[in-house]
Amino acid sequence: MSALEQSWSKLTEHAKALQSTALTELFDADPNRFQKFSRTFDDLLIDFSKCQVTEETLELLLDLAAAAKLEQTRDAMFSGEKINTTENRAVLHTALRNQSDRQIMVDGKDVMPDVADVLVRMGEFSEGIRSGEITAANGMPFTDVVNIGIGGSDLGPVMATLALAPYHDGPRTHFVSNVDGAHIHDTLKELDPATTLVIVASKTFTTIETMTNAATARKWLVEACGEQAVAHQFAAVSTALDKVSAFGIDADRVFGFWDWVGGRYSIWSAIGLPLMIAIGPDAFGEFLAGAHAMDEHFRTAPLENNLPVLLGLLGIWHRNALGYHTRAILPYDQRLSRFPAYLQQLDMESNGKQVTKDGTAVTNQTGPIVWGEPGTNGQHAFYQLIHQGTTVIPCEFIAAVNSHEPELTTHHNLLLANCLAQSEALLRGRSLAQVQEKMKAAGADATQIEQLAPQKVFPGNRPSTTILYEKLTPFAFGRLIALYEHRVFVEGVIWNINSFDQWGVELGKELATQLLPMIEKPVEATDKDGSTRGLLAYVHSLGKA
Ligand code: F6P
DSSP: OOHHHHHHHHHHHHHHHHTTSOHHHHHHHOTTHHHHTEEEETTEEEEOTTSSOOHHHHHHHHHHHHHTTHHHHHHHHHTTOOOBTTTTBOOOGGGGGOOSSOOOEETTEEOHHHHHHHHHHHHHHHHHHHHTSSBOTTSOBOOEEEEEOOGGGTHHHHHHHHHTGGGOOSSEEEEEOOSSHHHHHHHHTTSOGGGEEEEEEOSSSOOHHHHHHHHHHHHHHHHHHOTTHHHHHEEEEESOHHHHHHHTOOGGGEEEOOTTSOGGGOTTTGGGHHHHHHHOHHHHHHHHHHHHHHHHHHHHSOGGGOHHHHHHHHHHIIIIISOOOEEEEEESOGGGTTHHHHHHIIIIIHHOOSBOTTSOBOSSOOOOEEEOOOTTGGGGTTHHHHHHSSSOOOEEEEEESSOSOGGGHHHHHHHHHHHHHHHHHHHHOBOHHHHHHHHHHTTOOHHHHHHHGGGGOBOOOOOEEEEEESOOOHHHHHHHHHHHHHHHHHHHHHHTOOTTOOGGGHHHHHHHHHHHHHHHSOOOOTTSOHHHHHHHHHHHHTTOO
16 A cells, blocks of 8 residues: 555544544543644634544644645645646746745746736736826726636636725726626626726637627727727737737737636736726735735645645545535625635636546545635525535635724624634534523423424534634735635645646537537537437527527
8 A cells, every 4th residue: 555545544544433523522622622723824813623633633634745745746836847737837826926036937937027027017007097197098097997807817806806895996897707798788888988998808818708708898999989999998918919919909908927827826917907906006016925925834834834734634634534525615704705706716626626637537536516605694595504404514714803994893793703603503503402401491381392492403513614814905815815725736736636727618618619500590400419409499499589
């Protein structure tokens, strides 16, 4: 048996042995459990004491990390090695926020000067738009910015602009992603074409949704302001500079990035342009600095105190040793309402894989289903299942200790109280005896107690992790995203999968291209399955226009 196989098998055995020990027993047995199973990095705290782990669990998980060569692979990523083997690319989103003077070499060339150059150009452009120095075709300052992109070219900017709303002092920003015409229609109908800047964001500049929306936006602008407005009011962000120029966007309005930046890791690149226009280059710099701080922590902190490593190993523990299929991301922060969706792409597109890096079938379960909504709203929707359903869902609570609204402290106190209450409830639950006693004290008779008590039982013993920090500043927010990015990396290394490709999105794209003419006109779809033929026939039977 290899060292890796041995580590897996020890972990599985340990999980079996530990499964009958309730979380409350672990707390009762150790008054220092919180201290032992929580870690901080500056003001950032991760409390995983409410997960079913012991010191032995941590040791075994760290052994697994060593056997999987986590540190070596991490160092290979930071140094620019082509660890995205299926696409033969380096993985260097960390270079985009590298604020040290370390060189980062790809194919014998230091990438840092180009990174710095694009950042300066983005800064100048953003400042120009924000100050009104760069104007629309009619000489008026821009009032609105529309970012057209999808996936990584949308989720990051839209999520981050919302998260950092208290710092938003530039023009209004809007995001169009879906090819559903309703999205662009409803967005543009509110805007004045004469003072709107359109940013077309696409790493490849081929994504059909983005190209279709960009063409519609172009037509909208040209119809209202004439062809000459395009040069003034369109900008693009892409790695495919030749394709951008074919679209007709001026070179000085094009901001490039590189194939070593994955789409879902691209918020730090020029894809962050709408965010920079919204919050300004200084705040954007703080956002990068926060991510860089987490990079340095991940790169240098001992594994047992390394936050992304521990978060990743806990993910492995839950997914593989305890067999939980899903994880819920529950930010107690309305401005992080798109964070779960962002993490869905980050996590599920990265680690939703079934073969290892060498193409053989994985022998372990890989990425869990990631989902979530902000609290407290989720409490009034799906928490019922989290507390009393038959599926155990490890929950990740995220909250800032202080809000941006000091005048609304009552709100924030209630928010935090609810956040802490949920993890407490998941831990302790409420037994049948406790329910019976409570009902009795409230005056219920024996029949009522017999009938209702079982409904009111909470099994408890359900794992959760809590992440707290002082305030959601650009720095803290950059740090939080980088924490999750590296967590996904850690899990991918342990599973020996390539977290940086996404072949699983290709088949649907190909089939959509084939199906388009069959949607446009009724044709014999003989090569299609019975269901797809039936659906096509139904579409046309309803008089598809
Ligand atoms: O859905 C696949 C994907 O390639 C994502 O990884 C990416 O973020 C998104 O499409 C958008 O791609 P692009 O930026 O090239 O338009």
